[in-house]
Amino acid sequence: MARGRGSAARGSGAAVVALVLLCVLLHGEVAESAVYTVGDRGGWSFNTANWPRGKRFRAGDVLVFKYSPKAHNVVPVSAAGYSSCAAPRGARALTSGNDRVTLKRGANYFICSFPGHCQAGMKVAVTAA
Numbered sequence: 754m755a756r757g758r759g760s761a762a763r764g765s766g767a768a769v770v771a772l773v774l775l776c777v778l779l780h781g782e783v784a785e786s787a788v789y790t791v792g793d794r795g796g797w798s799f800n801t802a803n804w805p806r807g808k809r810f811r812a813g814d815v816l817v818f819k820y821s822p823k824a825h826n827v828v829p830v831s832a833a834g835y836s837s838c839a840a841p842r843g844a845r846a847l848t849s850g851n852d853r854v855t856l857k858r859g860a861n862y863f864i865c866s867f868p869g870h871c872q873a874g875m876k877v878a879v880t881a882a
Contacts, residue, residue, distance in 0.1 A: 797819060863877050
């Protein structure tokens with residue numbers, strides 16, 4: 754009977770090691786995510802369309818939109834919404850002035866839906882690998 758207990762203990766030890774390794778791997782994946790402030794020091798403002806140029810984004814990276822919530826907002830949109838500067842009906846506008854958005858793989862589009870702002874360049878498209 755003692756022999757069976759020793760085998761079970763070794764088996765559960767292996768399970769603990771596997772669980773620890775899994776946690777380390779998952780933590781490493783999260784730790785690799787980068788955080789970017791859209792517009793850098795200028796924040797989310799006009800003429801940010803070229804801000805992503807030269808940057809490499811990955812799925813899971815976080816964009817931080819800093820702006821005055823009385824003057825602007827952030828609306829995630831489709832490619833069509835980005836091109837036409839139009840948020841779809843019922844689109845959820847982010848309005849805190851310090852919004853964090855986690856990038857999904859592929860194209861991610863954002864506009865300011867205040868009248869005339871997107872047309873004046875307050876929009877950004879980011880592609881995440």
